[in-house]
Amino acid sequence: MNANTQTRAAPGAPSRLSPKLVLGVFLVLLVAAPLVLPEFYVTLLNYVGLSALVALGLVLLTGVGGLTSFGQAAFVGLGGYTTAWLTTAQDLPGWLAFIGSSPWFTLVAGLVLTATVAVILGSVTLKLSGHFLPLGTMAWGISLYFLFGNMEFLGGHGGLSGIPAVSVFGYELLDNGQFYYLVWAFVLAALFTTRNLLDSREGRAIRALKGGMVMAESMGVDTSRARMVIFVIAALHACAAGWLYAHLQRFVNPTPFGLHIGIEYLFMAVVGGAGQVWGALVGAGVITVLKQWLQDILPKVFGSAGNFEVIIFGVMMVIVLQRARDGLWPLIAGLVPVREAPKAIDSAAAPLARKPQPPMGETILEARDVTRKFGGLVANNNMSLHVKAGEILALIGPNGAGKSTMFNQLSGVDTPTSGDVLFRGKSVAGHSSREIAGLGMSRTFQHVRLLPKMTVLENVAIGAHRRGSKGVLPAAWRLDREEEARLLREAAIQVERVGLKDFMFAEAGSLALGQQRILEIARALCSDPCLLLLDEPAAGLRLKEKQALAELLRRLKSEGMAVLIVEHDMDFVMSLVDRVVVMEFGEKIAEGLPAEIQKNPAVLEAYLGGV
């Protein structure tokens, strides 16, 4: 797409549209639609809006967070039934009758109820890995559906009717054209807040979920909380859609809240492009219109009344997933070239507070007799080592010596079977890697763990997660901009510090492997650590890059940073580090200055098989 637009453009001035202009045109069309379109299409647009609201929740949950839910229709049902029951039931106790007196109160009641149910279901199902979660959502999706249909007071399978209209400032929304504005106000608010949320500290934490739990936790992100947050947000979106649905139809029954509709919502998110905020709108539009069209056309073609649209839907889904797994939004976005402004970095933003740095020479990390057994296998046996502030320690050893296991014990990813790990004099064995990260230990990974679709700057900013505090609501309504500017400034400083300034706004996935390793160091530095654990930082680097890395590490050391590196490149290690610990078969076989280690007979034996 880039190539096309640029050849068409006048020389020097790429003809890209300003995002504000595109948004403006969209809003004008949206406002004008009910004034010019026939009633039928306005009704259709109302349903598109309702579905888009649910699909938007799924974009956040599935597309961004990687948690698949087939059960969203049940949350729509919770919203719909709550308002239907409260506003129509007779002889309710006083306070419930009061809530039922206005649809706006029942909206709040529905949201509270849905949040409660979502927290309960989430605390049970969100811990499940991968495919168990979607299966779990199917199960409670069906359960809630049958519950709606079998509760006497909810009208059984017949449902509840006579739901009152919604009033806005005393003005009753009675026809579809009026209700249209209410629906789309909800959709726009949801779009706006979701987009804001994704572009914030909490948003980066949510996007980090896809990069693996270990990485996110090591950067100080509370992953179970982040999962719960998006689960509840998605449920609340669905609940709001249910409330709108009930007051649009003025009638509810269990059918639109069944599992099949839940599946349809997921299809919308996938077809539109799960992971794209606007994809939800596209997906909801395409599926709703297509469904309507198929229901009109197919019986005329095939004669009898069958469930043809379901067949076509299923087949279409298979084709979309086989051929265009990113959905339709990237294709549409390609047709309208919108100018993308790089994120502004405010160099005048106040610097972030720093932890007091330990004095030079203080022992930062100490491992005492750490032993880790996997069944009968002893991966680490009585390993002891220590690192001081202003010192670089190398942990070396042949493949399979147990270095990575040791690394995991130190960083809190794994717990030692016996022995202790002290960080600044405090025992941290058995603590989570998130807590340890908060104390000032930060790490990189042997197999690079970045979010390839995010920019270098944003990836680095994940490291500063614990240095900010603004939560989901301020982020959604843009009340976090001051803190965000400070976080981004810090990230930019670290990017420059490691020498990646030219790639600040490039996608992390487009960098060479060596640069990605350097990026991980910048991310680790962003958390304001006093100890860096680097897992093979020089692998894949060219000579110049290695020299730059060594230079950076020396500078950090002179500032009082403690560094522990695991590395195979002996030239790099021996010229850089202060001390070396050598491991073999899970045990320490030597410790000392680089020059001593190079002459140590046990080390030569281990590396060269005897001389």
Added chain:
Amino acid sequence: MDAEIIAMLGQDGVTNGAIYALLALALVLVFAVTRVIFIPQGEFLAWGALTMAALEGGQFPATVWLLVGCGVLTLAVDAFSATGRRNIGRSVLWNLAYPLALAGLLWGLPIAELPTAARVLIALAIVVPMGPMLYRVAFQPVAEAPVLVLLIISVAVHLAMVGLGLLIFGPEGSRTQPFSEAQFELGSLMIGGHTLVVLGASVVLIVALYLFFDRTLYGKALRATAINRNGARLMGISPALAGRLTFFLAAVIGVLSGLLVAPITTVYYDSGFLIGLKGFVAAIIGGLASYPLAAGGAILVGLLESFSSFWASAFKDVIVFTLIIPVLMWRSLTSHHVEEEE
């Protein structure tokens, strides 16, 4: 509630549980080998049962046309892919010649006068080949995709199959003749012959599967694929073949369960889904990995269902599907592990 009712409900529960156990085994098998969570399992059950019903009614089963259609589609997919073209001869044989030959054969046979055994064989011959065809068309092109993509495809296939089911069978349900009308008296308890057939068939199938996986080369190839796909591939086991074979077995199990369940309850075009999901609950109890646990879970689901339909029949399904939540909780508490490097 007296002992007689308990015994009767227990018998019901165990009978249904045996069928759920079969489905659970198939689901565990398919997931282990292909990583597909096989939602359309229930459709094979429904199509098997309804094909049997059509045969009993002396009608020409419409599923044959579906088989012909599936075959043509599979052949087309083969013809458009490089690997498919290499074996195009075999593809024409299985995907075009076989369905047409079967259709021709059925056209000539006096369907109304066939013995039960022949009907069972014909139902299997019609519905089972659609299993491997389905794998070829829907799953083989994306065999390496993440589990979630496979799951969504699986759900999409399920939707399409339910739609097709309504189209060819119509909205009416059917019940078939039991395989045995005999009644046995055991103390004060009457045991239906069909119950014994269901239990016997389940045990035979489970033992047969065990022998297949333990004693035959193909069975071992499937096990190897389940443990390590790449390793198996390096040993010369084709993942595509493993996938088709697995779907073949799953379809056999699905159709047989359909034949067993149809005399007990009325089967509609969309009944398969709920029955299949109950198999799922059982499979999840086994963690989608353990066959004996899954079978045990299935009996538990069957018993829970029959007892809850006695006490609170409206909430029968609510109870069964809510059961999954404590099970999942228990699963999530017992399976803690350090995330592996990918």
